[in-house]
Amino acid sequence: MANHDETTARRLRLLQSEFIQPGRRGPSAGRTTRPTEPAAPINLGILDYMRASVDEVEQHTRAAAPNAGPRPAEVDAIYDWYREHTAHLEPEKQLHREVVIYRQGLEHAIQMGDDKAIRRHPCPACATWGLFWNAALGKALCVNHYCTDDRGASRSWTLAYLAQQHVARQESSARRAT
Template sequence: MGEQETDAAVARARLRLLAAEFTTPRATRRAAAGRRTPTTAPREPINLDILDHLTKSTREIVDYTREVVPDADPPPATAEGIYGWMVKLTPHLDVDRQMVRDAIIHRQALEHAIAMGDKDVIRYEECPGCTCWSLFWRYGEDQAACVNRYCADQLGRPSLWTLQQIAEHYVDVKYAARKAAT
């Protein structure tokens, strides 16, 4: 299994978990002892933000694949097969476009984990600035902060990185290692 397939498998597994666990109808809790005032509007049966995230992620994969392979086969009916479909149709691309593809897959894998509430996934990513393992997710800012004091800006504030920047750095390191091995 190649590196692209491994990264795609991680993204696929996270997407499957996100779709299975976070878009199923929520269980309603029964009222505790005593009376409770009923609400006038019912709750959404699923988390609509997650549903929007899944739709946006799938659309991005389909759009990029169709951009680089205009005569591509139709995408799979299920969202889980979308990453394998993308990798299968794009092995012939030049290195720059393969790097863009891999960065999209890696970024989306991170987004899926964060959407599920797994903010610790950022700690396993290398900082694009200092290449250390000191990234922490900043709640509410949708960015990771490097807490290495040598990676701070001139005012002593931590350097901030978007998921796109982290994914691009990950892919750059992966392709540099592959190039050095040949």
């Protein structure tokens, strides 16, 4: 499970170092007006997103370990801190922790525009590798035309559900291997 932690931390670190800067729009096609106020020196949407992610982990940690001490100053160390202070929990709660970490890793990938992270998961209903991210719905959709709900619409899955399924598969594989 530590691999989820490292990937999620790496994605959060990458968000902080590369995506917090406002994006350049490239050369303009013709004349444009000059803005009357300067743009923010950082991407506030990404900053708010990162703050919410770290706050969620801190809330989960403090609920399980109220005396956990201050959260780490380095944003990507939050997941190590989370695991360290929740290692004493019963197995079900530790699995929930892994689901939170993995879900946040998927969310970080989506924030960076890496929707291919979704394609690495089989559809929970039909087990095909046809999941694609739909930003408008905020869910992963299965593109298998046989995988539809009662209304005939493509089945869709939240990141939380995909993370729960992934962690459960990993746990099952680990149990069978021992």
